[in-house]
Ligand SMILES: NC(=O)c1ccc[n+]([C@@H]2O[C@H](COP(=O)([O-])OP(=O)(O)OC[C@H]3O[C@@H](n4cnc5c(N)ncnc54)[C@H](O)[C@@H]3O)[C@@H](O)[C@H]2O)c1
């Protein structure tokens with residue numbers, strides 16, 4: 448089965464009614480948006496009332512692939528024992544992100560109630576916005592919000608879905624600073640009309656292999672240029688207001704809580720922190736994928752000691768024993784083929800928000816933070832062996848992570864003894 452012998456996937460394949468009205472605008476139509484927020488929207492009890500107008504991030508490829516398919520794509524849910532194929536129809540259109548005129552019109556549209564983002568962690572680090580020719584995702588978002596203000600539009604919710612601590616509050620602060628610099632007259636409108644929702648998002652979604660379209664075509668009879676693979680597990684915890692309404696994501700399993708922080712800390716520290724640890728320790732030991740690394744006794748022990756320290760600073764009501772067991776099973780899913788090199792980027796930035804907070808809490812409690820120090824030592828060794836990019840850690844690696852950690856003699860000595868002199 449190939450592109451020439453198999454019919455191209457399109458909305459007719461869903462055998463459903465007309466596409467839902469686009470009331471959500473999404474920036475960054477990558478793999479994770481398709482496996483997570485679009486899946487929740489498709490599974491909500493009121494899915495027929497909520498469509499997603501997608502805009503790409505850096506590259507227009509997703510628009511080129513999804514456009515001819517009316518936004519419809521296949522989600523391959525990959526479990527330990529097999530694959531399940533599902534067509535997802537919640538995305539009703541995808542346009543290139545650099546068409547900021549169209550993005551602004553979509554955000555300004557009266558029926559738009561929610562804007563969601565998956566633009567990667569790095570995209571939140573912006574200090575400047577040019578609203579005449581907006582190039583970054585946040586400048587484009589601000590430009591769109593300015594168009595909504597100009598059109599007399601009502602309030603709406605903005606929902607970042609990237610792996611960042613306190614992502615809603617952080618986005619609120621960054622957008623406000625950008626507006627103060629680029630459009631001071633917009634600041635009070637933002638304060639009054641935009642509700643920032645903080646989220647913890649979770650569903651392991653590796654980069655799709657090159658032959659996925661052929662595999663999906665053979666299984667489904669449709670040629671799909673934008674299929675995505677994800678694990679069965681999925682989690683979405685949100686905190687914040689939706690002044691213009693939202694899909695009934697709770698009916699699809701999302702949780703709405705007063706404070707997302709403990710859920711987010713559990714996920715960022717335990718899942719993402721362990722992924723970063725496995726990327727460093729696993730690549731150093733010649734492993735290729737997450738499941739290879741977690742099957743290695745040394746890597747597994749490294750993660751276990753680190754998790755023991757995380758657990759002490761998380762509320763026990765979060766059922767951490769079960770969470771750890773589930774994580775081991777999820778990491779051990781050999782069919783996911785989750786490459787360590789995909790996880791090994793920007794490790795300095797990631798350790799700062801995933802491992803450093805745990806280490807500082809352990810030290811503040813009068814303990815040695817040996818589990819965190821062991822992870823940091825693996826990272827130092829991986830940087831030195833060029834298994835992960837140095838990313839600011841060329842000099843004193845502890846100083847690159849945190850001034851407080853760099854000044855802890857205990858922590859420095861432990862890292863030193865494990866990684867060799869770090870100065
Ligand atoms: N893949 C996962 O398992 C997973 C799970 C939880 C959260 N996330 C979050 O989702 C993000 C995206 O992951 P993905 O798997 O979809 O990756 P992806 O590579 O498939 O997609 C990334 C998307 O972000 C856009 N993008 C990249 N850099 C950008 C920038 N500087 N400015 C604006 N847009 C940019 C890309 O164009 C693309 O649309 C991650 O960075 C993470 O924060 C991913």
Ligand SMILES: O=P(O)(O)OC[C@@H](O)[C@@H](O)[C@H](O)[C@H](O)CO
Pocket residue numbers: 610648649650651652718719722723789790792797
């Ligand atoms: O590049 P990172 O480390 O932010 O993310 C890589 C993976 O840890 C991440 O994508 C997880 O699979 C995901 O966060 C699971 O929900």
